[in-house]
Amino acid sequence: MQTSLYSIRKPIMAAVVCLLLSVATGCGNDDALPDTGGANTEQPTEGEILVPITIALGGYGEDEQAAGFTRVAPPGAGSESSGTDDGIAETSSIDVVRVIAFRRREQMVEDDPDNSKAEGGETNPFEYDPNNRIELKTFTEEDRDDIFYPSSPHKHRVAKGQFAMSPGFEYRIVAIAYKKNETWPYPYYGSNIVMSDDMLNLKPGTKYSEFCATFNALLNPLEKTDDTNCWAAYLRVTGLTHYSYSPTNGKHLSRRLTVIPQLFYGTIYTKGDATMNPVFSHSKYVGEGENKTSLVGTLYRGMAEVEVNIKNVKNGNATPQWYCLLADNVLTKVSLTSYDDFKKGSEPVARYSKTGTYTAVAYHDAQSESLGSMITLKAYLLPAKTHIAVRVGYDDNKPYVVNGQVKAQDVVSAGGATGVVEVDALDDVFYLKRNHKYVLTYDDETGKLFNSDHLLN
Incomplete structure (x- = not known):
């Protein structure tokens, strides 16, 4: 051929x-999520602070920015040829953003002079933080820039909440967004959830390097x-x-x-950080005093x-x-x-x-x-x-x-x-x-x- x-x-x-x-945007789970509406329900520990977190859907991913690759306009920007609001509808079914935190003890320079316990070091890995169990379910639409269209504001669906940061720890945070409680469409399979909690391997002790999602593919039997x-x-x-x-x-x-879910993914970092460093700490945040800022991220469809x-x-x-x-x-x-x-x-x-x-x-x-x-x-x-x-x-x-x-x-x-x-x-x-x-x-x-x-x- x-x-x-x-x-x-x-x-x-x-x-x-x-x-x-x-729009750009085998795992088992022992962590049942409460419906918190985005707020952390744990009682603050001494020195703990609540940090604003803002997460947006609706940017284009880096694949679409490859040299010579043509693309439609970003959501909300429309286009002269079509006049359409390309892409914003593609995120309309997403009704939850799940914020997932991993943390480790903050390492001082004098305790780790050769940086052997820095990011990714097996001697001090980031582990899942079950105390920061956050689901953001309230969305607004905002015209915003993103890193791929820094001078072209366009529509994003945005979810906001608070993240609890404890003293003595540094964090890595990611977020995933999907349609919660979506069920399978096949006859006799309607009780199956497309994106259930047990598809994520989130439990105490899970390392950041181990974090994954596994989706169900069920064998249709010959006889019922x-x-x-x-x-x-x-x-x-x-x-x-x-x-x-x-x-x-x-x-x-x-x-x-x-049924594979429509899954959006993104890394969270400190607003205003030009390097978009995914690792940040309680001490650095508090140390910024009046200049302390919020956490932000944009999620892209995977x-x-x-x-x-x-x-x-x-x-x-x-x-x-x-x-x-x-x-x-x-x-x-x-x-x-x-x-x-x-x-x-x-x-x-x-x-x-x-x-x-x-x-x-x-x-x-x-x-x-x-x-x-x-x-x-x-x-x-x-x-x-x-x-x-x-x-x-x-x-x-x-x-x-x-x-x-x-x-x-x-x-x-x-x-x-x-x-x-x-x-x-x-x-x-x-x-x-x-x-x-x-x-x-x-x-x-x-x-x-x-x-x-x-x-x-």
Whole structure:
């Protein structure tokens, strides 16, 4: 197969892909979070101070600032060509910012002359501070600069609170933002939380270097029992009215389902610190006297966003019942020590067989949708190279499923607000990057996505 990159200015009706830059922005947990609204509920220790902390969503990450890389305007800045407020809507579902602190005993120079216990030194590592358990849930919208657009104020959603700083300690603080209590969309899996506390390895003694998130990818069983989730129709056998695993229509499936959260991440530092040093201490803060300031940070999306739009049409006489977005390389673990960690996720979903690689990552119930309407499948994925496909369940007296692969040959890049951008696809493999949005649209009436050139055989 010829390898090529596509960068074409005009969209086509059969399939349009708009590659947009979006808003930039195994772990177990013994730490149950109280609903504090952002305030620390612990009684202050002697000498403890409460420091204002301000966290913003809505900037662009460094990937979008690479030399020669075109991009749309930042949230709130709009653009002359589109007149749209690009990106701010992408953060609207985020309803909590979780502030996570790690601390260690402050080391004086005379106690550590060779700096062997400085940042990252194994002899004195930062450990999780369970006393600073903060969730910020109240947001405002503000026009602000950020480090990537220092002279172009634009909209950010902003959350504020207070951080308790104890004497004798220095700190490293990070924050993550996500949609709290979001549940899985798949039938019979609605009790599963997309981003639950037990996905973070936060417990007393956890080192900063160990901090990570691990997301669930559940195996859909062949038969349902009282204590299992089981979406039987996902493993439907063609031509039969009962449900069981099909070696024909199911041979491409890992048999696992997942929902990866939209996760924003950022490092907290002292306001006004040009070096953005992530390490700060109680003694330094108090020592600044009247000049003491607040803690600040901007969070950026760590995931790639994939959106596939499909016209809801019959396949012959059969009516679509549901749509699933599939990917054959889904990573489920990421370290949370820096924004760069999102470039190197790990623990791909296990295969079920040699060919069983595709995992469900998004779902849409089509039964209440009118024929001819557009169905949207949206997923957030850790950056990786992956094939993308769509699985559709039909009902025509004899239920069956069809799998269609999204092909790079269909991909056309429509110009964004600042010009044409390249589609990150080669040989039908998509190279998903953090904080990028990929919109793929099949809007024809012929069901091209499911013709013989696209079927997974």
